Amino acid sequence: MSIVLKARPAEDSYFENLGNTRFVRFRRHLILCAIGIVMMYPLAWLISSSVKPNTLIFKDLSLWPAQFQLSNYTDGWNALQQPFSIYLMNSLVIVVLSIIGNLLSCSLAAYGFARLDFGGRKLFFALMLGTMMLPGHVLLVPQYIMFSKLDWLNTYYPLLVPNFLATNAFYIFLMVQFMRALPRELDDAARIDGCGPFRTFYRIILPLCLPALATTAVFTFISVWNEFFGPLLYLTDPELYTVPLALRQFMDSEGQSQWGQMFAMSFVSVAPVIGFFIAGQKYLVKGIATTGLK
Numbered sequence: 234m235s236i237v238l239k240a241r242p243a244e245d246s247y248f249e250n251l252g253n254t255r256f257v258r259f260r261r262h263l264i265l266c267a268i269g270i271v272m273m274y275p276l277a278w279l280i281s282s283s284v285k286p287n288t289l290i291f292k293d294l295s296l297w298p299a300q301f302q303l304s305n306y307t308d309g310w311n312a313l314q315q316p317f318s319i320y321l322m323n324s325l326v327i328v329v330l331s332i333i334g335n336l337l338s339c340s341l342a343a344y345g346f347a348r349l350d351f352g353g354r355k356l357f358f359a360l361m362l363g364t365m366m367l368p369g370h371v372l373l374v375p376q377y378i379m380f381s382k383l384d385w386l387n388t389y390y391p392l393l394v395p396n397f398l399a400t401n402a403f404y405i406f407l408m409v410q411f412m413r414a415l416p417r418e419l420d421d422a423a424r425i426d427g428c429g430p431f432r433t434f435y436r437i438i439l440p441l442c443l444p445a446l447a448t449t450a451v452f453t454f455i456s457v458w459n460e461f462f463g464p465l466l467y468l469t470d471p472e473l474y475t476v477p478l479a480l481r482q483f484m485d486s487e488g489q490s491q492w493g494q495m496f497a498m499s500f501v502s503v504a505p506v507i508g509f510f511i512a513g514q515k516y517l518v519k520g521i522a523t524t525g526l527k
Contacts, residue, residue, distance in 0.1 A: 282492070285298045285493060306501070328458050332450050338396070341434070347409045458502075479498070
């Protein structure tokens with residue numbers, strides 16, 4: 234009696250693996266969609282509450298309002314001492330200048346640490362990284378005293394000048410890691426062509442660091458736009474208030490608030506952050522995930 238063993242066709246194995254792969258991908262996407270829905274619920278609730286009357290915001294928790302009150306947007310826009318557009322413009326000015334300052338100063342500092350050879354480079358880089366471990370509140374009192382002696386209180390200088398002096402070690406570290414992955418032969422080729430350090434930085438290194446620069450811009454936009462404590466500490470004139478300080482004005486000293494108007498203006502203030510993040514998402518992922526040239 235002879236036993237004949239037949240080999241399983243390769244096509245069956247291929248389609249079986251393909252089916253398993255598709256099932257795994259489908260399950261993965263299904264889990265991610267469920268997590269995304271949970272994470273999007275607060276934003277959906279904010280949008281829903283922005284068109285509800287105050288009496289129904291905390292009574293009717295459904296996302297579809299039983300009664301619409303679109304006047305929350307018009308009333309909230311003009312409810313404060315200044316039109317809400319003034320606060321949006323103030324925040325926009327601070328954000329744009331902060332992005333420019335961080336991109337210029339942090340990229341130059343990162344270029345020095347990553348591509349130039351000078352004495353004490355490792356020591357200074359370690360000291361720079363050590364500043365990331367300091368709590369921000371430790372520096373509040375000396376910074377406030379310094380800005381007070383410079384007569385910069387109730388101005389935008391305390392919020393802007395530090396960004397032009399490369400004070401954020403995280404952005405420097407991010408760019409240093411990106412620049413270190415670029416081939417050193419680029420610097421040698423530029424030097425042979427007669428480029429100095431600054432021209433090499435401007436013509437060769439900076440264009441290749443676009444993902445890292447975009448990541449820095451996105452993080453700067455989000456952090457500066459949402460910053461509350463800095464403007465609260467240094468700004469006293471309501472005409473200079475930023476969006477977070479303006480939203481705080483909707484709540485009085487007794488804890489009562491025009492919730493519908495505040496939620497409406499909160500959504501208005503969140504919309505630019507969402508739009509900027511979506512626009513820079515591709516570069517944000519590249520800046521974090523990639524380590525050099527394509």
